[in-house]
Each structure stands twice: as structure tokens, then as C-alpha cells.
Amino acid sequence: MVLDPNTNELVTFLAQRNVMDGILYEPRLYTQLFDFTDPDQVRPLASDDAVFRNGEQYPVRITHLVAAIRDTGVVQTRDPRFVQRFGVRLRAHDTYYMNDEFCLLPLFHNTVTSAAEVVSRSVSSWTFAHPTYMGARDGFEVKLALEYGVSAQFEESIRVWVTFHGVGAISRRPKQLTGYKDFVPADGTAIRAIPIEFYRNDGTEPLEVTGITVHVQAADGLVGADPSGNIRRVKLSVRQSGNGTNQRWTATPTSEPGNLVPASLWGLTTGRCVVHELPENDNYPGWLWYPNEGLTVEVMPNPNVDRAVYVGLVGHICVK
Amino acid sequence: MFRPTPFQRDDDRFYYEPRALWSVGRVNSALPDQTAAKPAGFLTLPKEDFKNPSRYPIRITHACISPVGYLFANWVAQNPNKAAQYDQAMSSLGRMRIAIAFPKRSWIERVNTDVMSFGTVPTADLEPALDRRSGLFGISRWTFPESYLLPRKASIEIILSTISTYRTDDPQVDVPACVIVHERGGRMLGHGRWRRPAPLEYAPNVAVAGAAWPAGQTPIVGDFFANLNNLVANPQGQVFPPSQKWPSSDYNRQLGSRGLDYTEVQGFGVHIDQIDYDDALDKSVNGPGDIAPIAQRIITKGRTRDAGTGEQWWRDGAPLSLVTPTMTPAFVHKFAQPFELGPGEGIEVGLQPPPPRTVQPPDADPIIIASSYNVGVSFCGYAVVQDDCKKVYR
Numbered sequence: 001m002v003l004d005p006n007t008n009e010l011v012t013f014l015a016q017r018n019v020m021d022g023i024l025y026e027p028r029l030y031t032q033l034f035d036f037t038d039p040d041q042v043r044p045l046a047s048d049d050a051v052f053r054n055g056e057q058y059p060v061r062i063t064h065l066v067a068a069i070r071d072t073g074v075v076q077t078r079d080p081r082f083v084q085r086f087g088v089r090l091r092a093h094d095t096y097y098m099n100d101e102f103c104l105l106p107l108f109h110n111t112v113t114s115a116a117e118v119v120s121r122s123v124s125s126w127t128f129a130h131p132t133y134m135g136a137r138d139g140f141e142v143k144l145a146l147e148y149g150v151s152a153q154f155e156e157s158i159r160v161w162v163t164f165h166g167v168g169a170i171s172r173r174p175k176q177l178t179g180y181k182d183f184v185p186a187d188g189t190a191i192r193a194i195p196i197e198f199y200r201n202d203g204t205e206p207l208e209v210t211g212i213t214v215h216v217q218a219a220d221g222l223v224g225a226d227p228s229g230n231i232r233r234v235k236l237s238v239r240q241s242g243n244g245t246n247q248r249w250t251a252t253p254t255s256e257p258g259n260l261v262p263a264s265l266w267g268l269t270t271g272r273c274v275v276h277e278l279p280e281n282d283n284y285p286g287w288l289w290y291p292n293e294g295l296t297v298e299v300m301p302n303p304n305v306d307r308a309v310y311v312g313l314v315g316h317i318c319v320k
Numbered sequence: 321m322f323r324p325t326p327f328q329r330d331d332d333r334f335y336y337e338p339r340a341l342w343s344v345g346r347v348n349s350a351l352p353d354q355t356a357a358k359p360a361g362f363l364t365l366p367k368e369d370f371k372n373p374s375r376y377p378i379r380i381t382h383a384c385i386s387p388v389g390y391l392f393a394n395w396v397a398q399n400p401n402k403a404a405q406y407d408q409a410m411s412s413l414g415r416m417r418i419a420i421a422f423p424k425r426s427w428i429e430r431v432n433t434d435v436m437s438f439g440t441v442p443t444a445d446l447e448p449a450l451d452r453r454s455g456l457f458g459i460s461r462w463t464f465p466e467s468y469l470l471p472r473k474a475s476i477e478i479i480l481s482t483i484s485t486y487r488t489d490d491p492q493v494d495v496p497a498c499v500i501v502h503e504r505g506g507r508m509l510g511h512g513r514w515r516r517p518a519p520l521e522y523a524p525n526v527a528v529a530g531a532a533w534p535a536g537q538t539p540i541v542g543d544f545f546a547n548l549n550n551l552v553a554n555p556q557g558q559v560f561p562p563s564q565k566w567p568s569s570d571y572n573r574q575l576g577s578r579g580l581d582y583t584e585v586q587g588f589g590v591h592i593d594q595i596d597y598d599d600a601l602d603k604s605v606n607g608p609g610d611i612a613p614i615a616q617r618i619i620t621k622g623r624t625r626d627a628g629t630g631e632q633w634w635r636d637g638a639p640l641s642l643v644t645p646t647m648t649p650a651f652v653h654k655f656a657q658p659f660e661l662g663p664g665e666g667i668e669v670g671l672q673p674p675p676p677r678t679v680q681p682p683d684a685d686p687i688i689i690a691s692s693y694n695v696g697v698s699f700c701g702y703a704v705v706q707d708d709c710k711k712v713y714r
Contacts (some may be wrong), residue, residue: 098512106457112442116513279510
């Protein structure tokens with residue numbers, strides 16, 4: 001069938017294909033902050049029961065472990081290198097990974113994620129293992145907040161860009177949905193949203209969304225300072241509105257409002273976090289969690305390390 | 321991530337054991353020509369170092385070229401009066417040239433090739449976004465191109481050497497290091513057996529004229545800021561002190577195989593916690609740029625105990641950066657097609673230093689300063705071993 005591109009015939013044809021069948025994949029990030037900044041903190045710390053657990057009705061395949069130090073904005077506790085001084089073990093069914101002792105986090109880092117020096121400071125990029133489908137007129141709801149607010153004394157505003165990459169499901173043409181939010185001192189650490197209009201699929205065909213990129217620009221008003229931004233300063237959460245599961249892609253403890261996950265942990269492809277790709281079995285990478293399955297993450301710092309570290313498990317939900 | 325090929329359980333004929341052939345040398349453009357046909361300072365690394373000494377063929381997958389024994393990674397101070405120091409940091413690797421000939425004098429290129437012109441693969445640790453610090457994670461890693469089959473009760477030994485001290489005030493703070501061996505299989509699909517973190521011992525500052533890099537041929541005198549000791553032994557004369565060994569009892573206690581007849585070893589990683597060292601060195605030495613990773617200053621040995629060929633995976637003394645081609649501070653080239661070295665076959669490697677530099681001091685005549693540089697070269701891969709005994713393990 002040859003369609004005339006100058007008539008509505010093509011539009012109608014494409015619109016009819018907004019409904020697709022097959023398996024739908026959506027990214028999932030399960031993250032918890034393990035805070036040892038209180039010297040009296042119990043060591044080691046175990047994750048909350050509900051965080052690293054599949055709370056949905058479809059199976060989830062976990063493919064990566066990620067970790068990064070929390071950027072507090074305070075010189076004494078923000079040094080990202082201290083991720084080297086935390087040991088982690090994962091426990092499921094009384095079996096431990098990678099060892100029943102706490103192996104240091106850099107030993108998990110088995111994926112090269114280093115972009116150019118001036119890039120990786122401000123950018124996290126994640127190319128999904130499977131593209132997620134976005135129907136026509138669907139949108140992404142992006143919420144984000146700063147780890148520490150914009151300083152009214154030294155900074156004016158910080159712009160955060162969040163971009164989704166993809167291709168048209170029919171036309172196979174590249175598409176990009178980009179939005180941004182300017183944080184000003186009055187925002188503090190409150191949760192803000194990027195207007196969904198930035199991310200609406202206004203085309204006539206579904207999109208295969210293949211990845212996400214987060215970019216944090218340097219603060220305006222910092223004359224003479226390093227003009228590269230700081231990706232560790234932002235955390236965000238994403239939900240697809242329209243088709244799909246309509247669930248947030250992120251899971252955190254209930255004490256974390258908005259299910260926000262640090263932008264540095266979204267950098268599985270290029271970024272600034274420890275990225276551990278789980279081993280595969282029969283060509284299927286990682287672990288399959290059926291509903292209500294999960295595990296416990298335990299973190300142990302070296303003595304006298306008073307930092308807070310994020311640990312996350314990353315994968316995708318598979319919806320038939 | 322580059323994944324090793326899973327072991328084919330119906331393949332009874334072969335198993336694959338990691339191998340690295342390496343050498344370290346110092347090139348110096350002030351040295352006289354070896355022959356009239358070669359440029360000044362051209363150094364041919366010892367052929368014996370790149371010869372396959374075993375009775376099994378070795379399949380080479382990667383080449384690593386690494387600066388060796390440097391305190392600083394790069395120069396950021398642009399001071400013409402300090403041009404003598406120009407080739408005294410890791411980053412001068414880009415001014416080197418290399419010539420490689422495979423068996424039967426098959427040269428990889430007709431002219432001595434710029435080192436950086438070999439295609440490289442991403443292998444870097446992240447930069448820490450902090451001035452002058454060496455790296456974010458301090459990790460070196462080798463994910464084997466082929467899984468290595470390890471029988472039950474056998475163990476792997478990766479040992480790190482002492483750290484050689486410098487003539488300048490080396491901070492000598494604790495530098496803990498640990499090693500992990502990644503295995504495949506089991507309920508969680510994988511497992512890691514590790515040698516717990518322990519501080520590396522420092523070697524004393526005893527200069528021995530003409531002493532060689534361990535198992536190498538050419539004295540290493542370090543960079544401008546300090547003389548790297550040629551000997552890297554502790555006061556007891558031990559390059560690999562007992563405190564840094566990895567007992568087989570400790571390896572086996574961790575039960576990676578969980579009672580299986582054998583486990584698939586997929587690679588190993590080495591973590592060097594350089595945080596305190598970097599911070600202390602930054603305060604004590606007014607260096608020119610980023611502090612270099614210690615992975616190019618310490619040496620290693622690796623082998624299998626109670627199984628395998630019984631051979632060393634590489635000659636003792638290889639800098640860590642030369643035997644970790646997956647993550648390393650070295651330059652890594654991945655061969656498009658792995659090539660084989662039969663028993664007794666070897667590779668020839670020649671190194672050409674940067675040309676001498678002409679320096680114009682203020683109010684004086686120009687002077688010519690020779691360039692010299694410490695560099696190591698390795699070829700990493702695996703031995704293909706015909707296994708007549710594997711049925712015993714099953």
C-alpha cells in the first residue's frame with residue numbers, strides 16, 4: 001500500500017497504529033540513602049523492607065547496581081571519592097551477593113561510564129536496555145528537586161535539563177523531547193515539576209523512547225567559577241502519563257517525598273556513579289523479581305566515615 | 321560491559337587461562353643510536369619478554385601501553401623555563417612512538433607509529449572533579465575474554481607489591497588495597513571472592529645505581545619530582561611481603577563455588593584507596609598537575625594454585641596497569657582479531673622517545689634537552705590449554 005504523504009490518509013494510517021502489542025518495558029530504579037553522618041549511627045545499615053522489592057503486578061528484571069555519595073553541599077561530607085569506603089552486600093533467601101562480607105563499592109564497578117571530563121561532571125545519560133513505548137499524546141511527568149538549595153548570596157539560578165531520546169515507531173526517525181526547570185533561591189529543596197507540555201508526544205505515531213539524559217547547568221551568577229555544572233546536586237523522578245503502567249519509574253523509602261532519585265544514579269551509560277552490571281544466565285542479564293520478590297541491601301562504612309551513600313538497583317518492568 | 325564468553329560445558333577439550341606478556345623500559349633521546357637506521361634513543365625491548373614461554377598457544381586480545389613509575393599524571397603549568405620537565409609526567413605518552421612486529425617479522429606498520437594512533441577502547445576510571453586527585457574509584461580491572469574454569473579447592477592468587485617511595489617527602493600514609501575475583505554461577509548468578517583491604521607497605525628510599533625494574537632490563541629513575549626507587553622491596557627485602565599475600569585457605573573459605581565441581585572465573589579487580597595519599601601529597605609537594613594513579617607504580621603477580629597449568633599468568637613484576645586492560649590508567653588497544661602466539665613465538669617491540677626539545681632560557685643561549693620516558697608494554701590474552709584432566713573435576 002502506497003500512501004500519499006500530502007493527504008490525511010497517512011495521518012490516519014499512522015494514528016491507527018498508536019495501539020501496539022508485545023511486551024512493554026519501563027525502566028525502574030529502586031534507591032535508598034544510607035546515612036552515616038550521625039556518628040552514633042548503627043552500623044551496618046539494612047534497607048527498608050519495601051524499597052528493594054517488586055511492588056507491582058508484573059515481573060521486574062534487575063540488571064544493574066548503582067551507587068554514589070550524596071552531595072550535601074558541605075565540603076567536609078560531599079567528597080565523591082568516599083564511595084570507596086563503603087562496603088555493600090545484597091541478601092536474598094539467605095544468599096549473599098557478591099560475598100557474605102561487605103565488598104567495597106568500587107569493586108562492583110565493572111562498566112566503563114566515563115565521558116569526557118567536562119561532560120561527566122554535569123551530565124547523566126542512560127540508554128535503556130529495552131526502549132519504552134510512548135503512545136501519541138502521551139507525556140512524561142518529571143519531578144525534580146535540588147539536594148541543597150540555590151544560595152541567594154552567590155548564585156542566581158540553576159537550570160536543569162531533562163531529555164528523552166527515541167525514534168518514531170513507524171517512521172524510524174529520531175525524536176527528542178526536552179524540557180527544563182530553573183531553580184531559584186526561593187525554590188530551596190522543594191519538589192518542582194517540568195511542565196508536561198515539554199514531553200508530550202504530539203506526533204501521529206508512538207515513540208520508542210530509548211534513553212534519558214539529565215544535564216545540570218552551572219549556576220548563573222557565579223562569576224569566575226567553574227562553568228561546568230554539578231550533576232550530583234539534582235534528584236528526579238519520572239512517570240509516563242497515558243499508556244504504560246502509569247507508575248513512577250522510581251521507588252524510594254516512604255520518608256523520601258516524591259520518590260526522587262539522584263540524577264547521578266541515572267548515569268548508567270555515562271555518569272558519575274558506580275555501575276555494576278549483574279551477571280547473566282542463559283543470555284538473560286540480572287535477576288528476575290516476580291511480584292513481591294526482592295532483596296535486602298546492607299551497607300557498612302569504614303570506621304570514622306561520616307558520609308551518606310545512595311545505593312540503587314536498576315532494571316525494567318516487563319508488561320505483557 | 322564486555323562480557324566473557326560463558327564456558328561451554330560440552331566443550332571437554334580446552335580451557336583458557338589468562339596470560340600477559342610484558343616489559344618495561346626507559347627511552348632516552350640522548351642515548352646514541354643503536355643503529356644508523358634507527359632514531360636517537362630508539363629502544364628495542366627484550367625479545368624474551370614477549371616470547372610465549374609455555375607449551376600452550378597464547379591468544380592475544382589486547383595491548384596495553386602504560387607510563388610507569390610517575391608521581392604526576394599531567395602538566396598544567398605552562399612555564400617555558402620548565403621545559404626540561406616536559407616529558408616528566410604520564411601524559412607525555414602521546415609523544416611516544418612504537419613499533420610492533422608479530423611473528424615472522426610481520427610489522428604492524430611500516431613506520432614507527434604514534435602510540436595514541438592505535439585505536440583505543442574506553443577503560444578509564446572517572447576523574448573526581450576535585451583538583452589534582454587521581455581518580456574517583458581507584459579501580460583496576462580485567463574481565464577475561466574467556467571464562468576461566470577453576471576446579472573446587474583450587475585458588476587464585478593476585479598479589480600486589482610494596483609502594484616504592486620517592487626522594488621527595490612521600491606522605492607514606494596508609495594506602496589500603498584489596499583484590500576481588502569475580503565468578504559466575506550460583507543462586508545469585510555471580511559471586512566475588514576477595515582479599516580484604518590491607519595497607520600496602522612502603523619500600524625504603526635506597527637508591528641503587530643501575531638496578532633494574534623487577535624482571536626488566538632498564539633502570540627506572542622516575543619523574544622530575546623524585547627518583548623512583550629501582551628496587552621496590554621493604555626493609556626485609558621483600559617485594560611481595562607476607563602481609564599482602566592472599567592465602568589459599570582464605571580464598572577457599574569464601575566458597576564461591578558453593579560445592580560445585582568448578583566455577584567460572586570471569587575476571588578480577590584491584591581497588592587502591594588513594595584518597596588519603598592524594599590529599600597528603602597535594603599538601604606536601606607543589607606538583608604540576610593531577611596526581612598519578614598508584615596502579616602504574618606497583619607491581620603484581622598472578623597465578624592459579626592447585627590447578628591449571630601451574631604457570632604464572634605473567635612474569636612476576638608487571639605493573640598493575642599493564643595487566644588490567646578492562647579498567648586501567650594505561651592506553652589500551654583491542655585487536656580486531658585476536659592473534660595466536662605459538663610456543664616459542666614472540667613479538668618484537670621498539671619504542672621511540674620524543675625528540676629533544678630546544679629551550680630558550682631568559683638571557684641565555686638556547687639549550688637542547690633530551691627527552692626520556694618510562695613506559696611499559698603488555699599483550700594480554702589467554703592460553704588455550706588442552707585439558708586431559710578435566711574429567712577428573714566432574
